[in-house]
Amino acid sequence: MISEYRIIEEMVCLMSEFDTYGNENTRVIEGVKTFLVRQRPTEIIDETLKYFGSSLDGAIEEAKSIIGDKYRIPIAIVAKTKMIWFPCKTHRKKKYMWLAHSHIHHMEKNAPAETLIYILSFQ
Secondary structure: OEOOOOOOOOEEEEEEEEOOOOOEEEEEEEOOEEEEEOOOHHHHHHHHHHHOOOOHHHHHHHHHHHHOOOOOOOEEEEHHHOEEEEEOOOOOOOOOEEEEHHHEEEEEEEEOOEEEEEEOOOO
């Protein structure tokens, strides 16, 4: 398990995953690779944003100033490279995931509260 991680353009998804002791880690999907990081998804996002001179709270406030006070608001990690991420559930709850907008091929509504998301192939 990796102890620290920073978001890169090849990253597709961050999913919270709990170990047998109840510790929250992150399952990372990066291209065709998947691995665990010993940080919560919000920690990875916040640390990445701090590297680029912002923070998760700052990115959320910036997004809200543009699109209004919404739930599951997308945030820009690096806007000029189109590294835009959005949570599938509120990041304040357990068992959530963040997806990279640039890797989404299309979406389909599957049920009233369920959507299928197709990502671009990395072969």
